[in-house]
Amino acid sequence: MAQMRVAAASVPNDLESFWLPFTPNRGFKRAPRLIVRAKDMHYYTAGSGGPVLDGTAGLWCTNAGHNRDPIVAAIARRAEELDYSPAFQFAHPAAFELASRLAALAPGDLNRVFFCNSGSEAVDTALKIALAYHYVRGEGTRTRLIGRERGYHGVGFGGISVGGIVNNRKFFGSLLAGVDHLPATYSREHQAFTKGEPEWGAHLADELERLVTLHDASSIAAVIVEPMAGSTGVLPPPQGYLPRLRAICDQHGILLIFDEVITGFGRLGYAFAAERYGVVPDLIAFAKGVTSGAVPMGGVIASDRIYETFMRGPEHIIELFHGYTYSAHPLACAAGLATLDLYRDEKLFARAKALEPRFAEAAMTLKGLPNVLDIRTVGLAVGIDLASRAGAFGLRAYEAMERAFRDEALMIRIAGDTIALSPPLIVSEAQIGEMFEKVARVIKAVA
């Protein structure tokens, strides 16, 4: 059949063949939302409609805005001069340059950068480095990985195993063995309508002590958390929670991994959330904002101590049996360098920090609208919980996303019945106002 279609004079260009990721395919194909180009804060659709305001920086990634000229030019130049060079046993100069720039942005002794192509790969890379680190230093019994309920760490088997989202786990068999989870840090009862880090909840870090008592530290390799849980609805860490987690990890020789795939590159007003919270993890997973979404790239920043632990044995032997064909791809490195230049030259992280109070204030104007159960803000991110329609979890927010796109020319993200906004860091104060006015109308429309 496939052969016949290929041989046919004309292959139909319809919507059937593309199986969309994390999308209800039938609904989409009945009424597609097609984007054909983008610039700065806006998308443009296939029809004659006007610009659509990007309320979400793509999928939390276009932090410098869309199609920025210096990034586009850097990618074009690199495509002409070096399409590809092997990632194993060979390298190209821009990979070293980007790694140095990232090491300079990262806190403490996080100076060693391993490249991959997505957040999911970054997470699996970080977990594998943690396991291998203990192995090479002679503590191979440390194999257990600890994640957190409501955590999102991508869709690889490592990531869904340490992740805490039931729909990302339940279809996929037995997952990784030897994983446990900390409780989520969110409590509506104690935290509703908080701007920034809630006061309640630091004690939940002590649950790690309980897991250490249960499993023994000698079996635990690493703990992985998002400093701010993004995908499950913007859950900022309680005040003091992350330092406590760090202290408990130190006490028991457990590595601390921050998944900064969303929080990295200015979302919380700093290069990394680690800086905002004054906590230096052992490994940072990053992706998304490193290229402002323009070319897929991810990676892990490891401490000097971890890197140096691997640098032993005969010098012709590979120290870490891990890597991807497209690790440090030339186009991604070019995009990354141009993106970091933009962040620096336009002071976009500081801009996000300066806009945070205005953004939080505008978000809180939604309080009191029909079905709004909670609003959480941190940096340039907000989660807005809506009450579910009876017997139809997720339907109200789905309708809100549809209406926002079609009636208000605004792109929003949804998770269950939570709306999430996380605009590019170039957003203006006027656009922040516009965004929340549009969301207010949408929330009323789906009441």
Ligand code: PXG
């Ligand atoms: N870790 C975190 C913290 C993430 O948020 C990943 C890993 C995986 O990245 P990749 O590049 O493999 O997708 C993510 C991705 C949403 C949304 O709507 C969030 C993500 C991706 C798509 C949508 O919140 N996060």
